[in-house]
Amino acid sequence: MHIPDGFLSPPVWVTLDLASAPAVAILARRAQQGTDTSGIPLLGVMGAFVFAAQMINFPVGPGTSGHLVGSALLSMVVGPTAAAIVMTAILAIQAFVFQDGGIMALGANVFNMALAGVLAGYLPYRLWSRHWRSAAIFAGGFLSVLTSACLALTQLLFSGVRMPPKIIWISIGLFAVSAIIEGAITLGAVRAIERLQPSSTEAWGPATQVRGSRVIGIVAIAAIVLVAGGVLFASAAPDGVEKLASQLGLKDQVPAWLHSPFAYYEARGFESMWIRKATAGLAGLVLIFFACSALGRYFARQRSA
Amino acid sequence: MHHVVVERWSRGSSPLHMRDARSKLGALLVFLIAVSTTSPRAQLAFAGYATLLLAALFAARLPLLSVLTRAALVLPFSATFALITWWAGDPARAVSLAEKSFLSGLAVLLTIATTPWNDLVHALGWMGVPRFLLLVIQFVYRYLFVISEQAQHMRLAAISREGARRARSVRFRAATGAVGVLFARSWERAEGIHRAMLARGFTGHFLSLERPHFHAADILFFFAAASAAVTVRLAL
Numbered sequence: 147m148h149i150p151d152g153f154l155s156p157p158v159w160v161t162l163d164l165a166s167a168p169a170v171a172i173l174a175r176r177a178q179q180g181t182d183t184s185g186i187p188l189l190g191v192m193g194a195f196v197f198a199a200q201m202i203n204f205p206v207g208p209g210t211s212g213h214l215v216g217s218a219l220l221s222m223v224v225g226p227t228a229a230a231i232v233m234t235a236i237l238a239i240q241a242f243v244f245q246d247g248g249i250m251a252l253g254a255n256v257f258n259m260a261l262a263g264v265l266a267g268y269l270p271y272r273l274w275s276r277h278w279r280s281a282a283i284f285a286g287g288f289l290s291v292l293t294s295a296c297l298a299l300t301q302l303l304f305s306g307v308r309m310p311p312k313i314i315w316i317s318i319g320l321f322a323v324s325a326i327i328e329g330a331i332t333l334g335a336v337r338a339i340e341r342l343q344p345s346s347t348e349a350w351g352p353a354t355q356v357r358g359s360r361v362i363g364i365v366a367i368a369a370i371v372l373v374a375g376g377v378l379f380a381s382a383a384p385d386g387v388e389k390l391a392s393q394l395g396l397k398d399q400v401p402a403w404l405h406s407p408f409a410y411y412e413a414r415g416f417e418s419m420w421i422r423k424a425t426a427g428l429a430g431l432v433l434i435f436f437a438c439s440a441l442g443r444y445f446a447r448q449r450s451a
Numbered sequence: 452m453h454h455v456v457v458e459r460w461s462r463g464s465s466p467l468h469m470r471d472a473r474s475k476l477g478a479l480l481v482f483l484i485a486v487s488t489t490s491p492r493a494q495l496a497f498a499g500y501a502t503l504l505l506a507a508l509f510a511a512r513l514p515l516l517s518v519l520t521r522a523a524l525v526l527p528f529s530a531t532f533a534l535i536t537w538w539a540g541d542p543a544r545a546v547s548l549a550e551k552s553f554l555s556g557l558a559v560l561l562t563i564a565t566t567p568w569n570d571l572v573h574a575l576g577w578m579g580v581p582r583f584l585l586l587v588i589q590f591v592y593r594y595l596f597v598i599s600e601q602a603q604h605m606r607l608a609a610i611s612r613e614g615a616r617r618a619r620s621v622r623f624r625a626a627t628g629a630v631g632v633l634f635a636r637s638w639e640r641a642e643g644i645h646r647a648m649l650a651r652g653f654t655g656h657f658l659s660l661e662r663p664h665f666h667a668a669d670i671l672f673f674f675a676a677a678s679a680a681v682t683v684r685l686a687l
Binding site: 152153170171175178183187191195198203214235239241242243248249302308310331341 | 457479480483484486487488521522524525528529532535536538539540541544547548550551552554555556559560563568571581583584586587588589590591592593594595597598599601602603605606619622623624626627628629630631632633634635637638640641642644645648649653654655
């Protein structure tokens with residue numbers, strides 16, 4: 147599920163970098179506010195724990211084994227804000243040190259696993275854990291993996307990676323299986339943790355009650371940015387959407403308004419396509435940089451005030 | 452473990468190792484954008500990027516074969532997608548997927564293998580990555596190998612105990628127990644680490660003895676590397 151560099155088209159990774167960078171900056175600020183100095187080593191060691199827990203093999207079927215992904219488990223143990231930061235840290239280390247996932251694609255991977263994955267893992271736990279605790283924990287693990295994987299697949303398709311419809315449905319089936327495995331592992335692990343360390347799942351509890359709602363707001367904003375970017379991209383390159391629809395076997399259902407009247411003129415300007423792409427890439431990076439440094443400065447001023 | 456190799460590489464003393472982390476990171480970003488925006492059919496450009504990376508590899512005096520093998524770790528994933536794309540009737544894009552992911556991975560590996568980890572984190576901070584996130588990254592990196600080793604010991608112990616073939620459900624429960632124990636130990640370790648840090652006067656940020664300086668050579672390196680990548684992108 148870690149998308150390497152070279153798979154996503156510039157409009158897709160620029161949009162996702164733009165959505166993830168400010169979201170992570172805000173979440174980092176929130177996580178920092180919610181803790182004293184003890185939080186830093188705790189979050190770091192929890193990140194190392196998730197890394198290591200991914201090495202433990204779970205027997206699943208005959209001759210096959212699965213392993214934990216951990217977004218949902220983390221969100222239940224340290225709360226969604228801190229979990230998003232820890233997952234971002236893990237993804238950054240995987241991208242830089244282990245070449246697992248790309249640098250330009252880091253925004254996409256962070257969005258899929260650290261933001262959407264953590265939120266999808268935490269929401270069922272938060273909503274249902276009082277009455278149907280086991281079901282809520284299972285659903286958290288299940289949804290976090292399914293959400294991340296489906297988002298990654300969508301982004302690949304939007305980037306023009308061609309896949310026959312059969313392959314798409316097969317991979318969605320495989321995602322569902324690994325999501326069930328994640329749900330089962332998360333449930334088992336949370337149970338084991340509660341037996342061994344009863345206080346730990348509530349250690350960050352009271353604080354996350356308040357922060358949880360804000361996280362939802364932040365990720366909702368990020369989602370809106372993403373959707374807006376996606377729509378812009380779709381209107382700029384309508385054949386991408388058509389291709390995607392025909393790949394999914396939905397060609398006939400594509401509404402007429404998707405067939406842009408400018409498609410023909412767009413095609414004629416194809417030679418200058420790379421200029422636009424390169425400009426988009428550079429502009430995106432500059433924008434990300436300024437967004438981050440502006441946010442950083444704003445927060446730094448708040449802190450000193 | 453293989454990470455140790457990259458850390459050893461990063462402590463070299465080649466001209467590339469001497470450059471400031473910020474100039475290398477900037478050059479890396481320009482290179483990655485150039486690769487990312489290259490048309491799938493521009494095979495000459497890919498050859499150009501490969502030549503640039505090879506030249507940098509020689510300048511860094513890194514073991515060529517081991518670096519290339521490590522960078523090839525991305526290939527199983529991208530080759531799968533490349534095959535699917537080929538099957539879907541787009542061979543040009545299929546080949547370019549594998550090429551782009553390999554070249555990008557190699558560029559990142561080259562940066563990591565010539566830049567000590569702490570300098571890289573410092574450079575990320577300079578580029579505006581939130582300090583809190585960087586602290587967490589530092590701690591994850593520091594304890595990653597410690598706790599992974601612990602997990603491997605536990606795995607070995609579990610395999611040793613599993614002499615008689617047990618039912619799958621029993622082994623599944625044993626594995627969840629292992630995750631629980633690993634969690635409890637990690638939690639305790641974190642508390643111990645925090646006490647030790649407080650005892651040594653930790654106030655919320657790391658102090659570094661050296662202050663990196665931007666030399667003329669660093670600026671020159673950045674512009675040379677960036678313009679080489681952009682030239683390949685535009686000319687080929």
